[in-house]
Amino acid sequence: MQRTSNEINYSPREEQIARFSKALSHPVRVRILQFLDSQSCCFTGELTEEIPMAQSTISQHLKELKEAGLIQGDVMPPRVKYCINQKAWAEAKKAFAVFFDK
Amino acid sequence: MQRTSNEINYSPREEQIARFSKALSHPVRVRILQFLDSQSCCFTGELTEEIPMAQSTISQHLKELKEAGLIQGDVMPPRVKYCINQKAWAEAKKAFAVFFDK
DNA sequence: AAGATTCATCGTCTATTTGCGATGAACAAT
DNA sequence: ATTGTTCATCGCAAATAGACGATGAATCTT
Numbered sequence: 001m002q003r004t005s006n007e008i009n010y011s012p013r014e015e016q017i018a019r020f021s022k023a024l025s026h027p028v029r030v031r032i033l034q035f036l037d038s039q040s041c042c043f044t045g046e047l048t049e050e051i052p053m054a055q056s057t058i059s060q061h062l063k064e065l066k067e068a069g070l071i072q073g074d075v076m077p078p079r080v081k082y083c084i085n086q087k088a089w090a091e092a093k094k095a096f097a098v099f100f101d102k
Numbered sequence: 103m104q105r106t107s108n109e110i111n112y113s114p115r116e117e118q119i120a121r122f123s124k125a126l127s128h129p130v131r132v133r134i135l136q137f138l139d140s141q142s143c144c145f146t147g148e149l150t151e152e153i154p155m156a157q158s159t160i161s162q163h164l165k166e167l168k169e170a171g172l173i174q175g176d177v178m179p180p181r182v183k184y185c186i187n188q189k190a191w192a193e194a195k196k197a198f199a200v201f202f203d204k
Numbered sequence: 205a206a207g208a209t210t211c212a213t214c215g216t217c218t219a220t221t222t223g224c225g226a227t228g229a230a231c232a233a234t
Numbered sequence: 235a236t237t238g239t240t241c242a243t244c245g246c247a248a249a250t251a252g253a254c255g256a257t258g259a260a261t262c263t264t
Contacts, residue, residue, distance in 0.1 A: 008154060010129040014136070021126035026222085027112040030119045030201075037204055044241060052110060054224055059242055061222090077231045078240045093202035099132075100195035102139050128252080146211060156254055161212055163252090179261045180210045 017099055020092045023068035028053065029061050033084070036071060041083040119201055122194045125170035130155065131163050135186070138173060143185040 010018075024030055028051065035050060036042060044062065048055045062082060065071045069088040074081045112120075126132055130153065137152060138144055146164065150157045164184060167173045171190040176183045 008130065010133065014129045014132045017132045018127055018129040021123040024123035025120055025127045027116045027120040028110065030116045031112065034116070034204070055241075056225075057223055080241065089202065096198040096202065100191065100198065102136070157211075158255075159253055182211060
């Protein structure tokens with residue numbers, strides 16, 4: 001990771017594609033997003049039922065998706081409702097479309 | 103990485119998105135693809151001039167892009183000409199479009 | 205044949221990712 | 235107050251990714 005002398009300055013667009021792509025680079029995160037989109041929203045518990053992985057692992061993947069901006073979580077004690085972040089979703093859609101169109 | 107008992111069977115579509123995304127998940131690979139697309143093709147040497155990274159590092163990133171199917175290399179001794187794999191490019195474009203459309 | 209050029213691969217180091225169980229925080233229900 | 239539920243976070247282990255220099259293979263040029 002450490003770049004010795006020469007720093008590369010990536011453009012915002014390059015970093016945006018890389019960031020969204022990184023979020024989508026694990027199949028379980030792809031699955032989570034699909035599931036979220038099909039339900040429009042869901043609770044963490046529904047995901048842990050759907051996906052045979054430890055609850056802590058799913059929670060971590062949700063965190064990554066949230067940090068990438070693709071989803072958002074609304075706290076509804078004692079549960080948390082996750083939804084696609086429609087704005088970011090549209091941005092990602094456009095970013096990829098532009099990227100692949102050139 | 104080790105999934106203990108429960109293996110998850112991802113669908114081909116989930117794995118496809120994850121695979122393409124992984125290839126795009128590093129900004130330097132995004133840049134390489136952009137450069138490749140703008141020139142339609144280029145030699146490794148042009149990339150090592152353009153991008154301030156060790157030649158071996160760039161070669162590794164090219165390898166990853168090739169393994170993801172997004173580019174192909176034609177050996178033209180003593181050089182190698184890399185081009186976008188148009189078929190895979192079109193597939194990726196469609197895969198992302200479908201993914202974000204649902 | 206000897207050297208130069210171009211690129212891939214190997215080995216090494218460090219950082220990041222991925223997975224899990226255990227624990228903790230926040231709240232609801234009793 | 236105590237207990238149960240839901241979820242996030244911590245700490246650990248193992249695997250993968252990313253960067254580099256050094257070396258090697260293949261092919262031109264001389």
